[in-house]
Amino acid sequence: MAPRPRLLAVSDLHISYEENRQYLDRLRPGTDEDWLIVAGDVAERAADIEHALGLLSRRFAKVIWVPGNHELWTVDDDTLRLRGEARYRHLVDLCRGLGVVTPEDPYPVWRGPGGPVVVAPLFLLYDYTFRPEGTTTTEQALERAYEAGVVCSDEFRLFPDPYPDRASWCRARVAETEHRLTGLDPSAATVLVNHWPLLREPTRVLWYPEFALWCGTELTADWHVRFRAAAVVYGHLHIPRTTTHDGVRFEEVSIGYPREWRRRGHPRGLLRDILPASVPATAEWAG
Numbered sequence: 001m002a003p004r005p006r007l008l009a010v011s012d013l014h015i016s017y018e019e020n021r022q023y024l025d026r027l028r029p030g031t032d033e034d035w036l037i038v039a040g041d042v043a044e045r046a047a048d049i050e051h052a053l054g055l056l057s058r059r060f061a062k063v064i065w066v067p068g069n070h071e072l073w074t075v076d077d078d079t080l081r082l083r084g085e086a087r088y089r090h091l092v093d094l095c096r097g098l099g100v101v102t103p104e105d106p107y108p109v110w111r112g113p114g115g116p117v118v119v120a121p122l123f124l125l126y127d128y129t130f131r132p133e134g135t136t137t138t139e140q141a142l143e144r145a146y147e148a149g150v151v152c153s154d155e156f157r158l159f160p161d162p163y164p165d166r167a168s169w170c171r172a173r174v175a176e177t178e179h180r181l182t183g184l185d186p187s188a189a190t191v192l193v194n195h196w197p198l199l200r201e202p203t204r205v206l207w208y209p210e211f212a213l214w215c216g217t218e219l220t221a222d223w224h225v226r227f228r229a230a231a232v233v234y235g236h237l238h239i240p241r242t243t244t245h246d247g248v249r250f251e252e253v254s255i256g257y258p259r260e261w262r263r264r265g266h267p268r269g270l271l272r273d274i275l276p277a278s279v280p281a282t283a284e285w286a287g
Helices: 018-026 046-059 084-098 138-148 166-182 201-205 209-214 258-264
Strands: 007-010 035-038 062-065 117-121 190-193 229-234 241-245 248-252 272-275
Touching (some): 018 046, 035 046, 046 062, 138 209, 201 241
Parallel strands (some): 007 035, 035 062
Antiparallel strands (some): 007 272, 241 248
C-alpha cells in the first residue's frame, strides 16, 4: 500500500549547534504531498534561518513556520541588526520569498488524512502571567526568578521595539490573532501552532518553575476549545511529549539542544505525525 500524505511537525532545531545542523539532512518527507510545521527556534542568525527553511521548503509540499524567541533575538554575530517588530517582519518577508507560510499569511487547509483542518500558525509571545506560586505581580515574579538565577536570555536579546515591553507586544499579538481566529468558519476544525504553549499546564513539569514566566500567556488558556483544535503544536520547553487537555491533543515537538537529546534520544523520531495522529490522544511521553 502506498504511504499516505502526512502533516508533520518539528521545532527547536537550533542549528547553530553543528550536531543539530546535521539533522537537517534527515528531515525528509515520506511522500510528495507531506506538509511540515516548523514551530520556531530554527536559529538566531538570519542566514541560518533562511538556509534551513529554504532547504525544507524544497523538500516538502508545504512548510509552515512560526517564530520562536531565538529567531527574534538580536545577536552580535548576525548581519541582520533589526530589532523587535521590524526583525519579525523581515523574517516574514524572507519566508514568503521561500514559499514558506507565516502567521501573517492566509491559513492553509490540510485536506489530507485527518482533514480538512485549518492549520493556523500563530505568533503570540508571552506576558509573564505564568507566575510562580506566591507571586501576584510581574515584578514579584521576575524578582524571584533573578534571585533563583533562572532568567531567560530574552531579557537581554529579544527587544520589543516599538512596543514598550514584551508583554505589550504579546497583548497586541493576542488581540490581532484572536480576531483572525474568530473570523474562521465556526464549523472548521483547526491545528493551532505556536512556539510557546497555549496554556500553563505543560510548564508544570519544568525543572525550574521560574522559567514558566517566559513560556506563554493566560490569555490563550481556552483557545484549544474555543477554536475547535484537533491538535495543538508547540515547542520551546524542550520536553517532547504528547498530552491531552480538555480532550485535545497537545504535541510538544522540539528537538532541543545536543546536551538534552544526547541524554533522552529521540524516541518519537525527529518529525512528529500531527495528522493522521500516530499515537492515541491519551498517550503521554514526558522525556
